[in-house]
Amino acid sequence: xxRSRVLSVAxxxxxxxxxxxxxxxxxxTAGLKFxxxxxxxxxxxxxxxxxxxxxxxxxxxxxxxxxxxxTSWSSVGSIAAPLxxxxxxxxxxxxxxxxxxxxxxxxxxxxxGDGGATWQQQALAGGRPVIALAxxxxxxxxxxxxxxxxxxxxxxxxxxxxxxxxxxxxxxxASVRLLITTEAMLAVHxxxxxxxxxxxxxxxxxxxxxxxxxxxxADRADPCDVADGEYLSSVAPISxxxxxxxxxxxxxxxxxxxxxxxxxxxxxxxxxxxxxxxYGIVSQLTASPAGTLVASSFSIGSWIxxxxxxxxxxxxxxxxxxxxxxxxxxxTTNQTAFVVHGPATCCGEHxxxxxxxxxxxxxxxxxxxxxx
Numbered sequence: 001x002x003r004s005r006v007l008s009v010a011x012x013x014x015x016x017x018x019x020x021x022x023x024x025x026x027x028x029t030a031g032l033k034f035x036x037x038x039x040x041x042x043x044x045x046x047x048x049x050x051x052x053x054x055x056x057x058x059x060x061x062x063x064x065x066x067x068x069x070x071t072s073w074s075s076v077g078s079i080a081a082p083l084x085x086x087x088x089x090x091x092x093x094x095x096x097x098x099x100x101x102x103x104x105x106x107x108x109x110x111x112x113g114d115g116g117a118t119w120q121q122q123a124l125a126g127g128r129p130v131i132a133l134a135x136x137x138x139x140x141x142x143x144x145x146x147x148x149x150x151x152x153x154x155x156x157x158x159x160x161x162x163x164x165x166x167x168x169x170x171x172x173x174a175s176v177r178l179l180i181t182t183e184a185m186l187a188v189h190x191x192x193x194x195x196x197x198x199x200x201x202x203x204x205x206x207x208x209x210x211x212x213x214x215x216x217x218a219d220r221a222d223p224c225d226v227a228d229g230e231y232l233s234s235v236a237p238i239s240x241x242x243x244x245x246x247x248x249x250x251x252x253x254x255x256x257x258x259x260x261x262x263x264x265x266x267x268x269x270x271x272x273x274x275x276x277x278x279y280g281i282v283s284q285l286t287a288s289p290a291g292t293l294v295a296s297s298f299s300i301g302s303w304i305x306x307x308x309x310x311x312x313x314x315x316x317x318x319x320x321x322x323x324x325x326x327x328x329x330x331x332t333t334n335q336t337a338f339v340v341h342g343p344a345t346c347c348g349e350h351x352x353x354x355x356x357x358x359x360x361x362x363x364x365x366x367x368x369x370x371x372x
Contacts, residue, residue, distance in 0.1 A: 033053060033054075033370075034049070034051050034052075034053055034062065034064060034073070034353070034370045035051045035052045035053070035059075035344040035352065035353025036049045036050075036051040036340045036343065036344060036353040036354065036355050036370060037049075037050050037051045037052070037083055037092060037093075037094075037327065037340065037343045037344040037345055037353060038050040038051075038092065038093045038094040038327055038328050038340065038343065039094060039328045039330065039338060039340060039355075040094045040095045040096040040102065040135075040328075041096075041330060041332050041338075042096050042097070042098050042099055042137075043332075044069055044332040044333045044336065045066070045067060045068055045069045046065075046066070046067055046099060047065070047066050047069075047070065047332070047338075048063055048064065048065050048066075048076075048094060048096055048102065048116055049063070049064045049065075049073065049094070049340075049355065049370060050062075050063055050079075050083070050091070050092075050093070050094035050104055051064070051083070051344050051353050051370075052083045052344050052353070053075075059083065060078050061078060061079045061080075061081055061082065061083045061091065061104075062075060062077075062078050062079075063075070063076055063077050063078070063079065063094070063102075063104075063112075063116040063119075064076065064370060065115070065116060069332065069336065070332075070336075070338065070355075070357060070368060072371050073370050073371055076115060076116040076117050077112070077116045077117040077118055077119060078119075079091060079104055079110050079119045080119070081104070081108055081110060081121075083344055083345060084345060085106050085107060085345060086345075087107075088107060088108065088129070088149040088150075089108050090106075090107065090108060091104040091105055091106060091107075091108055091109075091110060092105075092106040092107075092345055093105055093106040093133065093328075095133050095134060095135045095140070096116075096135060097135035097136055097137055097139070097140050097167040098137045098167055099115055100112075100113060100114065100115055100167070100168070101113055101135070101140075101167035101168050102115070102116055102135075103133055103135065103140065103142075104119065105130040105133045105142070106129070106130060106131065106133075107129030107130060107131070107145075107149055108121065108129075108130070109121065109122045109123060109124060109130045109133075109142070110122065113168055122171070124142060124144040124161070124163055124171055125144035125145075125158075125161045125163075125173075127148075128144045128145045128146070128147065128148055128149075129144070129145040129147075129148075129149050129182070130142050130143070130144055130145075131143050131144070131145045131160070131181075131182060131183055131184050132184040132185055132186040132195075133186060134186035134187050134188040134193065135167070135188065136188045136189060136190060137167065138188075138190050138191050138214065139164060139165065139166055139167070139188070139191070139193075139214050140164070140165050140166075140167060140188075141162065141163065141164050141174075141186050141188060141193050141195070142162075142163045142165075142171065142186070143160055143161070143162055143163070143178070143184040143186060143195065144160060144161045144163065145160055145181070145182045146158050146159055146160045146178075146179075146180040146181055146182065147180075147182050153180060153181070153182055156180050156182075157180075158180070159177060159178045159179055159180055159181075160178040160179065160180070160181045160182075160184055160197065161173055161178065162174040162176045162178060162195055164214065174217065175217070176195065176209055176217045178195070178197055178207060179197050179199065179207055181197045183197070183198070184196065184197050185197075185198070185232075185234070185235060187235040187236065187237050187243075188237065189237035189238070189239060189240055189243075190239075190240045191211075191212060191213055191214050191240065192210065192211065192212050192237065192240045192241070192243075192266055193210065193211050193214065194208070194209070194210045194220075194235045194237070194243065194267065195207070195208075195209050195210075195217075196208050196232050196235060198231040198232050198233065199231065200229065200231040202226070204226075205222040205224070205226040206222045206224065206226075206231055206232045208220045208221075208222050208232060208267070210266050210267050212240070212266055220266075220267040220268065221267075221268070221269070221270070223245055223247060223259075223261045223270040224247035224248075224249070224259075225247070225249065225259075228249055228250075229249045229250065230247045230248060230249035230257070230259070231247065231248060231249065232245060232246070232247055233246050233247065233248040233258075233283055234246040234283055234284050234285035234295070235285070236285040236286050236287040236293070237287070238287040238288075238289065238291050239289070240266075241264060241265060241266050242262070242263065242264050242287075242291065243262075243263050243266060243267055244260060244261065244262050244263075244273065244285055244287045244291075244293050245260070245261045245262075245263065245267070245270060245285075246258060246259070246260055246261075246276075246283060246285040246295060247259045247260075247261070248281075248283065251281060252278075253299075253300070254279060254280075254281070254299040254300035254301070255278040255279050255280070255281070255299065256278065256280065256281045256283075256297075256299075257275075257278060258275065258276035258277075258278070258280075258283060258295070258297070259272070259274075259275055259276075260272070260273035260274055260275075260276060260285070260293060260295075260307065260313075261273050262291075272311060273293065273307060273310075273311055274307055274310070274311030274312060274313050275311075275313070276295060276297070276305050276313045277303070277305060277313065277315055279297070279299065279301065279303050279318075280296075280297025280298050280299050280301075280302075280303045281297065281298070281299040282297065282298055282299065282325060283295055283296065283297040284296050284297075284326065284327070284328070284329050285329075286329045286330050286331055286337070287331065288331040288333070288334045288335075288337070288361065288362075289331070289333070289334055290334045291309070292306070292307070292308050292309075292331070292334070292361050292362060293306070293307040294306050294307075294316070294329060294331070294337060294358075294362040295313075295329070296325075296326035296329040296339055297326075298323050298324070298325035298326060299323055300322070300323050301318065301319055301320050301321060301322070301323060302317065302319040302321050302323060302324065302325055302326060302341070303315060303317060303318055303319070304316040304317035304326070304329070304339070304362070304365060306361075306362045306363065308361070316358075316362055316363055316364065316365060317365055321341075321342070324341070324342035324346045324347055324352055325341075325342065325343065325346055326339050326340060326341055326343075327339070327340040327343040328340055331362075334361060335358075335359055335360060335361050336357070336358065336359055337357070337358040337361070337362050338355060338356065338357050338358075338368075339355075339356050339365070340353065340354070340355060340356075341354040341355075341356045341367070342354055354367050355367070355368050355369075355370050356368065
């Protein structure tokens with residue numbers, strides 16, 4: 001889950017509010033055996049969740065899988081790494097390219113070649129943290145941070161590096177020049193991939209590049225209003241050529257201006273897709289195969305917004321949950337979507353981690369049990 005540097009104080013405040021409401025969180029956690037953190041889908045039926053389960057007096061980082069669209073889940077393997085983005089050896093995100101090849105990352109990097117049953121640690125760019133990863137059956141992409149873990153970015157001497165690999169293949173550095181950064185975004189659909197380094201407040205705008213063949217990268221025009229302090233906060237591919245983009249700016253206490261755009265030429269040109277409600281700061285955008293847009297956002301609460309077509313956005317969820325937030329909002333079909341509510345790393349050792357589901361194209365949502 002990407003967190004902009006300019007938002008770190010706001011996010012810390014949100015987490016403090018969530019942790020402070022200990023009684024409420026204890027009630028939510030009591031009946032959960034698996035606490036979800038991140039998810040990935042290779043098809044509408046085949047998906048994985050990264051999370052934690054109690055094992056003895058501690059928690060084990062565990063991967064569970066569904067082969068029936070989330071109706072039931074079963075444990076497939078564990079990773080010998082803490083579920084944490086605050087530990088150099090930890091992991092906090094999960095991405096699968098196909099039924100066999102997957103990666104857990106952020107900040108460490110682990111790979112599986114057997115559907116999540118076993119995991120081996122990998123390293124990129126001298127072992128610097130992996131800050132973004134996206135994968136499809138056509139290939140996987142990863143961004144390694146400019147800095148060592150917990151290094152002050154003002155002392156970093158290298159730009160971030162972009163890497164590419166065929167599923168099960170060797171990581172090879174791509175010829176894309178990235179800025180010095182500890183945060184990045186990646187999105188992929190087939191042979192089309194996007195990489196973003198957002199630079200809130202910079203007069204030069206964001207780094208936004210795309211490839212349509214997996215080899216040749218080109219600049220894309222930043223749709224955000226740089227002069228007004230906007231930055232690109234999320235990218236959601238719809239097809240190999242269609243993509244949705246989310247710009248944010250004017251960050252306040254619990255709110256941010258959010259503008260959506262669509263493109264039918266892989267980001268070369270864009271058209272407006274409306275203005276989202278202001279509540280929420282940390283936002284993720286997803287799109288159904290038919291182009292319905294849904295955004296999760298959180299700050300002092302947690303919200304889900306929807307755009308079925310045109311430029312009109314409606315509010316599907318408005319939760320006074322103290323800002324425990326969302327992760328990996330994802331459509332698996334035109335009607336079915338999932339999101340992790342209160343990802344396990346949000347609320348102490350290891351709280352919440354609910355999986356929520358929509359069966360009506362993002363109009364309504366409910367918690368669904370992760371049975372093992």
